[in-house]
Amino acid sequence: MTAQAAAAEYGLAELNKEKGIGGVGTVMHRDVPQIDMSDFDNRKGEIADQLWDAATRIGFFQLINHGIPQSQIDAAFDMTAKFFDLPEETKAQYPLGKGTNAGWEYKAQVRPSTGTADNKESYQITTPRMAGLWPRGSELAGFKATMLAFERANWALGMQVLSCFAMKLGFEPDFFTDAHDPLSPEYQSTLRLIHYLPMENAKPDDFKGWRAGAHTDFDCLTLLHQRVGQGGLQLCPGKESDGELAWTDVEPKAGVVTCNIGDMLMRWSDDQLLSTLHRVRMPAAHEYLGPRYSLPFFCQANKDAIIKGPGGKYEPITAHDYLQQRIAANRL
Ligand SMILES: O=C(O)CCC(=O)C(=O)O
Numbered sequence: 170m171t172a173q174a175a176a177a178e179y180g181l182a183e184l185n186k187e188k189g190i191g192g193v194g195t196v197m198h199r200d201v202p203q204i205d206m207s208d209f210d211n212r213k214g215e216i217a218d219q220l221w222d223a224a225t226r227i228g229f230f231q232l233i234n235h236g237i238p239q240s241q242i243d244a245a246f247d248m249t250a251k252f253f254d255l256p257e258e259t260k261a262q263y264p265l266g267k268g269t270n271a272g273w274e275y276k277a278q279v280r281p282s283t284g285t286a287d288n289k290e291s292y293q294i295t296t297p298r299m300a301g302l303w304p305r306g307s308e309l310a311g312f313k314a315t316m317l318a319f320e321r322a323n324w325a326l327g328m329q330v331l332s333c334f335a336m337k338l339g340f341e342p343d344f345f346t347d348a349h350d351p352l353s354p355e356y357q358s359t360l361r362l363i364h365y366l367p368m369e370n371a372k373p374d375d376f377k378g379w380r381a382g383a384h385t386d387f388d389c390l391t392l393l394h395q396r397v398g399q400g401g402l403q404l405c406p407g408k409e410s411d412g413e414l415a416w417t418d419v420e421p422k423a424g425v426v427t428c429n430i431g432d433m434l435m436r437w438s439d440d441q442l443l444s445t446l447h448r449v450r451m452p453a454a455h456e457y458l459g460p461r462y463s464l465p466f467f468c469q470a471n472k473d474a475i476i477k478g479p480g481g482k483y484e485p486i487t488a489h490d491y492l493q494q495r496i497a498a499n500r501l
């Protein structure tokens with residue numbers, strides 16, 4: 170089989186797993202490990218052990234003492250709310266280009282698991298592709314500076330986590346940092362601002378959909394910022410299962426950054442690190458019905474990085490080819 174045919178087959182297998190998982194399922198409690206990142210340089214061995222344990226068992230973990238100041242996270246959320254409050258005509262000047270992960274979309278992301286669009290709008294920041302896509306200072310002062318600084322803070326934290334996985338996988342400590350070099354034109358890590366629409370005036374039928382349908386992330390590692398009181402994220406390990414899926418709530422907590430492994434790192438680790446299925450459910454009628462904001466940062470290896478696991482389980486593929494397959498499938 171050619172490398173291309175093997176890649177196509179792999180992509181299809183991934184997608185087939187995502188079909189038929191759009192059902193409601195049941196809910197159960199599972200522990201999401203918390204990992205203390207303080208004194209990172211001295212405690213790196215211990216932190217790497219904990220990250221490895223979490224990532225090989227459940228694929229999700231929450232970082233505490235992670236070094237991104239709460240004031241910076243709050244400022245990013247404030248700017249996010251202001252951005253989505255802009256008039257539609259203003260936001261429409263900065264549209265998401267197909268397959269670029271840069272710009273604004275409104276109810277455009279269709280998940281293979283549900284076949285319908287997520288009930289949200291989002292704005293993607295992928296730094297080399299932002300020409301003409303930033304709101305002007307006269308439209309939203311301070312937005313660009315706040316978001317660029319926040320993007321870089323997330324990148325740095327993501328690279329600390331990835332350096333632990335590099336160590337465990339037998340790569341050089343900066344192996345993933347080089348593969349996510351932000352100064353390269355091939356850089357494709359993305360900060361996404363998400364606004365899930367308020368449900369106060371929603372019709373009963375609207376509650377039947379999903380804020381974000383079940384999916385796994387395409388990237389290596391996702392760092393997710395959530396607001397306390399704006400829950401709804403649920404995870405479900407073991408996406409192979411064909412019975413009814415059991416989902417676990419991941420409650421937003423003060424001071425934590427919730428992380429999950431994506432498909433790219435799962436492949437890069439020869440399937441040792443788990444990319445776990447997750448979704449954002451609608452609130453129930455008695456719960457908080459206001460808007461929900463979240464800020465995921467996707468560590469996606471640069472386009473020219475070659476994804477090749479230490480044990481060679483899969484054919485090498487560039488991160489570009491790998492991502493294009495997945496983005497095309499989600500029709501975004
Ligand atoms: O908004 C959230 O809590 C999760 C978002 C998410 O899973 C994604 O954008 O991939």
Ligand SMILES: [Fe+2]
Nearest residue numbers: 384385386447
């Ligand atoms: Fe996700």
